[in-house]
Amino acid sequence: MIKEAPRENRAARYLVSGPPLLFLVVFFVAPTLIMILTSFRFPGEFGGLAPIAAPAEKISGEYGFTPEAYQFFFSDVLYAKIFLKSFGVALATTLICLIMAYPLALLIARSEKRFRNLMVLLVVLPFASNFLIRIYAWMIILGPESAFSHFVNAILGAFGLAPVTLLFSPFAVLVGMVYVHLPFMILPLYTNLEKHDASLLDAAQDLGATAWQRFWRVTWPLSLPGVFSGSALVFIPVLGMFAVPDILGGTGDILIGNLIKDQFLGTRDWPFGSALSIMLTLAVLSVAGLATWFARSATGQRA
Amino acid sequence: MSLLEIRNVTRRFGDYTAVDNVSISVETGEFFTLLGPSGCGKTTLLRMIAGFDLPDSGQILLDGKDMVGTPPEKRPVHTVFQTYALFPHMTVADNIAFPLKMAGKTPQDIKNRVGEALDSVRLPEFGNRFPHELSGGQKQRVAFARGLVNRPRLLLLDEPLGALDAKLREEMQIELINLQKEVGVTFVFVTHAQNEALALSHRIAVMNHGNVEQIDEPSKIYGFPRNRFVADFIGKISMMNAQVVEATPSHLKLNVGELGEVITAGREGIKAGDDGMMAIRPEQVRISHPSEEPRLKNHFVGKVHDFLYIGDVTTYIVELSNGAYIEALLPNSSPGRATFFEVGDEVGVSWRHDAGIFLND
Ligand SMILES: Nc1ncnc2c1ncn2[C@@H]1O[C@H](COP(=O)(O)OP(=O)(O)OP(=O)(O)O)[C@@H](O)[C@H]1O
């Protein structure tokens, strides 16, 4: 029989883990439940929700619970398309972030110890200024009269290609997404790479591995946990992001984030907005589950 | 032609000379040991042989070919690191297969040779384990197998047994000797443990402050140390100031301060009038009852100052009439501790005329 921990110990444990647990219940579990309930109700006449029971003075209208929001979601292929497109943007952003972040994280991890903290500070420095201001800055950079646009079009012109508008395009959305989320890829990668044992690279080189082989056979596989956590930290927030497509994407570029936001702030169809959120959560959970399974088999971990 | 030839190699870090004009040659099939105290430059020298570091001056030749400009991955030299440096994300079999894969061997060949390597280090069942599932001794064996599997011309071992406890260390020493005999690969072994060096090596280079003090077979290093550093670093030795009175090729007659005349083995390059040290190993000193008739030429009386019982032997520290201390070793051949002498007892100490040595630097 397992001996129970002394009473004071257990009390201390509840004291320590209690508040964060309570916080999660109040601000995560409860809202999720409310959202699930909301998704099965009727929208109110002027936004919000219709009452569950019909009020005495009014007979017309719909009351109670209904799967209508979900039926609506599956009735129009448009929504599936927006989901697919959003996942595509999230995937592209994650990959571009990974390709850009990896060399930088490696550079920081391999540079002298006293410079590392300074470099990490530089990576997170953009957070010091307001998020929206930084996105609006991109609007100016990508705008038709910007030096950058002129430069790009000059190059295209030199090759005999027609000039392009950068702003309000999928390209601008991708640039914004990558820009916003890059630090979330760099930091976990750096944290992982910084812990690598340098003697492993010496051993690999000693046993005949070229620089490229040392990377693919030692550094890369050992960095996979960092790659996976960085990817999760980019992929999931990108799916919910509406500000970047709103500002940089123009009217045609609607992603799930915008769609959900519109249901609450624009169309004022709360049940449909909730249903969309639930669908998104389910989709993210299944992607995360798949990724975890893939990560397990890729890193050769058992149990 | 020697397999490895180190010619006048010097390596400086700032104004600190870590390796100072070292010349060593190692023959094919040899078990060669670099022995010296911490910080004497052993690892620095080894890293230059492996190619991780380059000499500031001098040359390193392998099979007569200057290795400068050949990076570590191109040198037919493998290293066993003190921390093992096994790849944590690979199984034991994949770790051992690594150098074979890098050399572009066929999968079938790799499979066979990994199997043989696992057998040779007595771990045939461990191929599918990960390094973190192994004990220290098992990790060590995997590191040996990985270093040897592709038959390098030279295997460098940097204090590979340093992290093991005393008993396991002794077992691994025996295994290492057998392994080296079996595969016939030339070993350059680094240690600061003198008994390990004596037990394992064909030849030893004793290093101190970046210099090589002596290169010889273990018995020569122990029996005929070239200078005071080597004598003192390897094993125990008692030393007393002495002056040469008479020098012949076969023996030296020394005057040891306030004690009298001592006869030691002859040594080249020593002449009458030289000042230096008379040195004698504890196991060469006989300790006897003062009543016993002196049978050896070098015979003196003294008083037991202290003794140290260490199981198999007891070391007696005897104070001689001139105030100098000399150590004598007595095997405990009877059951229990044979208390032959107690502190304060009058005793006689003596040694053969060819046992002591004279060191002039
Ligand atoms: N990269 C370096 N930069 C500066 N000094 C160094 C460097 N590498 C070694 N040294 C110095 O050179 C000397 C020899 O070092 P080395 O590592 O070769 O000693 P060692 O004989 O292997 O010692 P140990 O038995 O403790 O491993 C030491 O004083 C060390 O501080």
Ligand SMILES: [Mg+2]
């Ligand atoms: Mg060392």
